[in-house]
Amino acid sequence: MRSNTTVTRPTARVIRAVVTLSVVLGAGISVGFAANPTANATRGKQLYYETGCYQCHGTRGAGGAGPRLAPQPIPIEAFKLQLRHPRIRMPVYTDVVMPDADVADIYAYLLTIPKGRSAAEIPMLKEIAVTP
Amino acid sequence: MTAPVNDEKGAKLARRHFLKGAALGGVAVAAGPVAAPVVLAQNAESGAGGRDPSQPRPATPGPRSEETSARDHSVTYSSCGGDYMVDVLRSLGIEYFAATPGNTFMGIHEAVINYGMLTQPKLRFITTMHEEASVAMSHGYAKIEGKPMACMMHTAVGLQHGSMAIYNAYADRVPIFMMVGAWIDATTRPNAVDWYHAASDGPAMVRDFTKWDDTPGSLRHFSESAVRAYRFAMTPPYGPTLLAVDTLMQENEIPGGAKAAPPIPKLPHVSPPAGEEGAVREAARLLVNAEHPVIYADRVARTPEGLKLMVQLAEALQAPVCSSDNRMNFPWRHPLNQGRRLRSLLEDTDVVLALEPGDPFSLFNRVDAKGNVRSALPAGAHKITISSVELAPKGNYQDLQRLAPGIELAMAADAEATLPMLIEEVRKQMPAGRRAALEARGKAFGLAAREAMEAAKETAANGWDDSPISTARICMEIYEQVKSDDWSLLSPSGFQGNVPQALWTADKHYQYIGSHGAAGIGYISPATLGAALANQKYGRLSISITGDGDLMFGPGILWTAAHERIPILYVVHNNRAYHTEIMQLQAIANRRQRGIDRVHIGCRIEDPHIDYAAMARSMGMHGEGPIENPRDLGPALKRALATVRKGEPALVDVVSQGR
Numbered sequence: 001m002r003s004n005t006t007v008t009r010p011t012a013r014v015i016r017a018v019v020t021l022s023v024v025l026g027a028g029i030s031v032g033f034a035a036n037p038t039a040n041a042t043r044g045k046q047l048y049y050e051t052g053c054y055q056c057h058g059t060r061g062a063g064g065a066g067p068r069l070a071p072q073p074i075p076i077e078a079f080k081l082q083l084r085h086p087r088i089r090m091p092v093y094t095d096v097v098m099p100d101a102d103v104a105d106i107y108a109y110l111l112t113i114p115k116g117r118s119a120a121e122i123p124m125l126k127e128i129a130v131t132p
Numbered sequence: 133m134t135a136p137v138n139d140e141k142g143a144k145l146a147r148r149h150f151l152k153g154a155a156l157g158g159v160a161v162a163a164g165p166v167a168a169p170v171v172l173a174q175n176a177e178s179g180a181g182g183r184d185p186s187q188p189r190p191a192t193p194g195p196r197s198e199e200t201s202a203r204d205h206s207v208t209y210s211s212c213g214g215d216y217m218v219d220v221l222r223s224l225g226i227e228y229f230a231a232t233p234g235n236t237f238m239g240i241h242e243a244v245i246n247y248g249m250l251t252q253p254k255l256r257f258i259t260t261m262h263e264e265a266s267v268a269m270s271h272g273y274a275k276i277e278g279k280p281m282a283c284m285m286h287t288a289v290g291l292q293h294g295s296m297a298i299y300n301a302y303a304d305r306v307p308i309f310m311m312v313g314a315w316i317d318a319t320t321r322p323n324a325v326d327w328y329h330a331a332s333d334g335p336a337m338v339r340d341f342t343k344w345d346d347t348p349g350s351l352r353h354f355s356e357s358a359v360r361a362y363r364f365a366m367t368p369p370y371g372p373t374l375l376a377v378d379t380l381m382q383e384n385e386i387p388g389g390a391k392a393a394p395p396i397p398k399l400p401h402v403s404p405p406a407g408e409e410g411a412v413r414e415a416a417r418l419l420v421n422a423e424h425p426v427i428y429a430d431r432v433a434r435t436p437e438g439l440k441l442m443v444q445l446a447e448a449l450q451a452p453v454c455s456s457d458n459r460m461n462f463p464w465r466h467p468l469n470q471g472r473r474l475r476s477l478l479e480d481t482d483v484v485l486a487l488e489p490g491d492p493f494s495l496f497n498r499v500d501a502k503g504n505v506r507s508a509l510p511a512g513a514h515k516i517t518i519s520s521v522e523l524a525p526k527g528n529y530q531d532l533q534r535l536a537p538g539i540e541l542a543m544a545a546d547a548e549a550t551l552p553m554l555i556e557e558v559r560k561q562m563p564a565g566r567r568a569a570l571e572a573r574g575k576a577f578g579l580a581a582r583e584a585m586e587a588a589k590e591t592a593a594n595g596w597d598d599s600p601i602s603t604a605r606i607c608m609e610i611y612e613q614v615k616s617d618d619w620s621l622l623s624p625s626g627f628q629g630n631v632p633q634a635l636w637t638a639d640k641h642y643q644y645i646g647s648h649g650a651a652g653i654g655y656i657s658p659a660t661l662g663a664a665l666a667n668q669k670y671g672r673l674s675i676s677i678t679g680d681g682d683l684m685f686g687p688g689i690l691w692t693a694a695h696e697r698i699p700i701l702y703v704v705h706n707n708r709a710y711h712t713e714i715m716q717l718q719a720i721a722n723r724r725q726r727g728i729d730r731v732h733i734g735c736r737i738e739d740p741h742i743d744y745a746a747m748a749r750s751m752g753m754h755g756e757g758p759i760e761n762p763r764d765l766g767p768a769l770k771r772a773l774a775t776v777r778k779g780e781p782a783l784v785d786v787v788s789q790g791r
Contacts, residue, residue: 050729051727051728051729052714052718052728052731054790055709055711055714055715055718055790056715056790056791058594058595058598058602058789058790059595059598059599059600059789060595060598061595062594062595062598062602062789063591063594063595064602064603064629064789064790064791065711065715065790065791068591068594086501087501089501089719090719091715091718091719091721091722091723091728092719092722092723093722094722094725096725097722097725097726097727097728116593116594116595116596116597116598117593117596117597118590118593119586119589119590119592119593121593122593122596124608124609124612125589125592125593125596125608125635126589128585128589128635130582130585130586130589
């Protein structure tokens with residue numbers, strides 16, 4: 001059994017501020033935000049599977065039981081904060097089970113996931129009449 | 133007892149005549165089993181050298197028994213308890229009888245197949261491969277048809293199998309007419325197995341989650357209790373009821389013959405309990421004067437009328453409706469359908485009307501990660517509930533959920549039955565001068581509904597071309613193929629992100645029937661087949677998106693679908709896991725900081741992968757898959773649906789994302 005690590009929790013205000021920032025930035029300009037040039041996306045893809053991210057977020061980050069992670073992931077600070085101190089229901093990933101280097105690699109993998117087709121580009125979705 | 137009409141073409145020998153003929157030949161038939169030992173004894177005695185050692189040793193006559201055999205095969209008769217029981221079921225309007233066979237109810241089984249199935253009105257025997265399937269099929273059937281079907285089990289070994297499905301139906305407030313075969317007179321049980329299959333009070337094991345049970349002591353008692361069981365099952369809150377039916381009473385002759393059969397009590401029209409007039413008036417006053425009323429609907433629409441009434445109430449108030457996943461309470465594309473906005477609407481509301489809320493505590497409160505509870509509503513907001521469950525509460529099982537504090541008006545009444553009075557009162561109390569304000573409110577909700585649908589389309593587009601295939605893609609590929617049909621989605625859609633509610637158009641009560649009830653896995657595959665059975669006579673296209681884990685609880689249901697020729701499209705949401713449990717196990721492992729690299733143990737359904745299409749084909753069904761490329765899904769569904777439209781079941785196995 002691994003040793004326990006004391007997790008210092010940031011204040012709710014800090015969490016809110018970072019998450020709010022990430023939501024704002026996540027709208028479109030987050031690609032490349034704090035991307036670590038030494039991170040290994042290939043390893044990150046492997047870790048994404050091994051650490052179970054895909055179970056809730058889909059094999060390519062499209063979302064499912066959990067929210068969408070890619071393309072255009074939220075800033076890495078907010079991403080890391082959510083892992084260390086989840087605000088929504090998800091497993092907590094301390095640095096014992098997911099060191100910073102692993103977080104960076106996973107994040108690097110998410111950055112490589114290209115944008116898929118929008119609803120307007122998918123006939124089956126486009127043709128659904130928006131009612132009422 | 134109604135005189136049966138034999139309409140089976142080619143059935144040259146009427147059952148009654150057959151029985152009479154059998155009675156004449158009874159002596160010869162009966163001579164077989166009892167004569168054999170005598171012959172052996174004669175052989176032994178006639179041989180020159182005494183007993184032939186190659187022959188069994190003759191039975192040594194013991195002291196004469198004072199008891200009689202439970203089943204005296206030398207006696208035949210022209211009337212039987214089983215036939216009478218079939219007539220009782222028919223008098224209740226029951227059309228189907230599901231069972232996995234068992235020797236404690238052969239008396240009814242034989243009566244159903246040789247009497248009920250051959251005479252009008254016909255009672256159809258549905259063969260299942262597990263008692264849980266019998267009950268779950270009955271569960272799904274009732275949600276479509278609005279009335280119970282019958283199912284039967286052994287008292288001990290059958291009822292225990294069926295108990296989980298009974299609990300689901302109980303928690304889902306669904307009527308089922310259940311019977312168990314009960315060999316009551318212990319001194320007549322022929323062998324050890326009959327003792328193992330018996331219980332002194334078998335219904336006790338499910339009494340906590342059935343509405344009512346009885347063990348009739350005579351045929352007259354049976355018919356009275358059957359009518360009572362049906363009435364109780366069909367009085368809101370609906371629920372399963374159970375009769376323990378004596379094995380010998382089913383098998384034996386009607387005392388005094390058919391002409392002496394007891395009369396069957398007439399089933400009355402069952403009137404559901406509506407809310408008290410003063411309480412309804414007060415609820416209307418609060419709603420009419422509210423600036424931001426919210427209607428929350430859980431297990432409300434029991435009938436097609438319930439859906440119409442919900443629309444009338446919402447439109448009279450121009451109030452948003454947020455429906456749970458448990459019933460088709462409101463048209464999915466109605467502008468006042470605000471299902472995705474419940475949380476935000478509650479934050480601004482001044483009056484909430486919660487109709488049949490299964491979990492009012494969670495509706496009215498928020499619990500944070502540390503367990504702190506806060507109200508989901510602003511201070512001073514009024515809370516009104518109408519709940520039939522409060523009319524028939526039970527202890528032990530905790531399906532009532534946590535008590536919600538702060539409810540100021542709690543009507544113990546059936547919501548659907550109360551709606552006409554509430555609508556009338558709202559219309560009466562609504563000032564004419566509020567019309568413009570109401571119209572503006574309704575328009576704003578219409579706009580919000582459009583925005584929600586646009587957002588849902590973009591969400592569905594995420595991962596559209598991924599493999600494993602996204603659950604949104606599965607749902608939309610199905611809809612693309614069936615949207616012009618008279619379709620009926622019979623499985624709960626929570627495992628697929630409720631995509632159908634967000635993007636399909638549905639406005640009929642049978643187009644969605646909700647969920648498990650008590651979240652007991654193993655419901656979807658059999659319950660949706662029971663619902664498909666109900667849809668069959670209306671020619672509806674039945675669709676079931678079933679989990680791989682759910683299907684493997686009772687894969688024999690596929691054989692029942694094929695054998696009974698029930699048209700249904702099974703789409704296996706094959707995420708190769710008990711997926712919810714994986715997510716929960718991840719959370720626990722990480723809290724203990726042990727990592728999650730081993731949480732697949734006990735949760736993943738792989739190594740080897742299961743070939744569901746081959747499994748379906750092995751049971752006589754059309755099977756497609758495993759489908760891994762999203763481009764292959766549409767054509768596979770098309771082929772499968774061609775089979776379903778011809779009246780047969782089909783299965784498509786889709787390797788899917790977790791959720």
